[in-house]
Amino acid sequence: MARRAPAFVCQNCGAVYGRWQGKCESCGEWNTIAEESAAADVTAAAPGRPGRKGRPFKLEPLAGETHEAPRHPSRIAELDRVTGGGFVRGSVLLVGGDPGIGKSTLLIQAAAAIAKTGERAVYISGEEAVAQVRLRAERLGLSRAEVELAAETSVEDIIATLSQGKTPRLVVIDSIQTMWTDSVESAPGTVTQVRGSAQMLIRFAKRSGTAVILVGHVTKDGQIAGPRVVEHMVDAVLSFEGEGAHQFRILRAVKNRFGPTDEIGVFEMTGGGLREVTNPSELFLSERDLGAPGTAVFAGIEGTRPVLVEIQALVAPTTLGTPRRAVVGWDQSRLSMVLAVLEAHCGVKLSGHDVYLNVAGGLRIQEPAADLAAAAALVSSLTNAPLPADAVYFGEVSLSGVVRPVAQAAARLKEAQKLGFARAVLPESARGEAGEPGIALSTVDNLASLVADIAARGPGRSPAKLRRQEA
Ligand code: TYD
Ligand code: MG
DSSP: OOOOSEEEEETTTOOEESSOOSBOTTTOOBSOEEEEESTTOTTSOOTTOTTOOOOOOOOOOSSSOOOOOOEEOOSOHHHHHHHTSSEETTOEEEEEEOTTSSHHHHHHHHHHHHHHTTOOEEEEESSSOHHHHHHHHHHTTOTTSOEEEEEOOBHHHHHHHHTSSSOOSEEEEEOGGGOBOTTOOSOTTSHHHHHHHHHHHHHHHHHHOOEEEEEEEBOTTSSBSSOHHHHHHSSEEEEEEOOTTSSEEEEEEEEETTSOSSOEEEEEEETTEEEEOSOHHHHHTTTOOTTOTTEEEEEEEETTEEEEEEEEEEEEEOOSSSOOEEEESSOHHHHHHHHHHHHHHHOOOOTTEEEEEEEGGGOOOOOGGGHHHHHHHHHHHHHTOOOOTTEEEOOEEOTTSBEEOOSOHHHHHHHHHHTTOOEEEEEGGGTTTTOSOSSEEEEESBHHHHHHHHHHHOOOSOHHHHHHHHO
């Protein structure tokens, strides 16, 4: 018989304990452990079927015919790029993101796009009333789209409804945290309920061939709330990111069984919904403060696409015992490394300075190739020497201070040239790979020579000088 003993489940990571405790040992969160009924967990072994004899099945050889996963493109190019060419039949996608970032907006637009191809698209909201969803669709100019709507939260009812009539091509469940199933006794929103509901919807997707999109909320530290376990159950996890203050939104694949995980889709939130941004560089560079010290343009690569973005640094004398190191949009430990290399090999003393680094536009850079641009911005801010406004930077910095080559130099240079940049500062060894670029190349083989170059440019318009000019 099934155990009726209570179980204590961490609502953050899903770890199960025999008794209550204040801190989850698995994820380190406090006060996340809540009592749930263990027997009702659908993931536990099915009770009441002891000793069932197994049925032998046929094993297949690895070699054999394969078919390309049948896909349904949404024709929203930025979305299709991230999914790997469209929604795969029978697959389940989890879309995570902060509240208010635009998940519902993106997905109603996707549902409308699928409906436009003549296929059945269903949008189930567990958070908003049908009238609210309609209101949003009206604002998006989609009120004529043939998307079927419902405000429902019972998974059994949803699956029963969806199983009638023509098989839907796409079903959006907004959000998985509001769903509940009868097969689980816990309250809606608990890990057990979310997992149980997700499992039933996944089974429905596989059985019917419908592509199902689950919306998942994100906790304050950026993880999909509660059901980390759901991330393992679904075929793809997309995260929808952006800075509240910026209109840019970035869709990124965190996991994808049917496509790439390094592509990004860039959108702009407008009064009429999400608009695709086909040339992100132009957007990220649109509000540059030309001639100000502490900014460098990084020629990066996101997936297969070059993206130019401004890196801003502020280095200021500290008033604290321990100087501050703050980063937005880049890796904190990479900043520490670049600072250490500047101190150790370039004679740049930063221990008495607060350092702030920001990637403009809300983009999050993961490439080590940004090292050189970050270092240039930092030194420029420290020496108050503006960098040339028509230059881009890329290159990885090693612990010894050597500037190392990075992949796809030619693509980076081409994008820079396209956007009107006249020169690139890049690793010595990238020159051969660059081919015949239409822009001037200045190569650096180590960080110390870059620092010397920037320092030699001398201070630009200092605040004091500006003030004097104004007077
Ligand atoms: P929403 O899709 O409801 O976010 P989520 O589902 O991720 O919580 O988007 C809400 C925000 O988007 C809200 O602050 C208003 C803004 N928005 C626009 O700026 N333009 C629009 O056309 C729409 C529909 C929303
Ligand atoms: Mg929403």
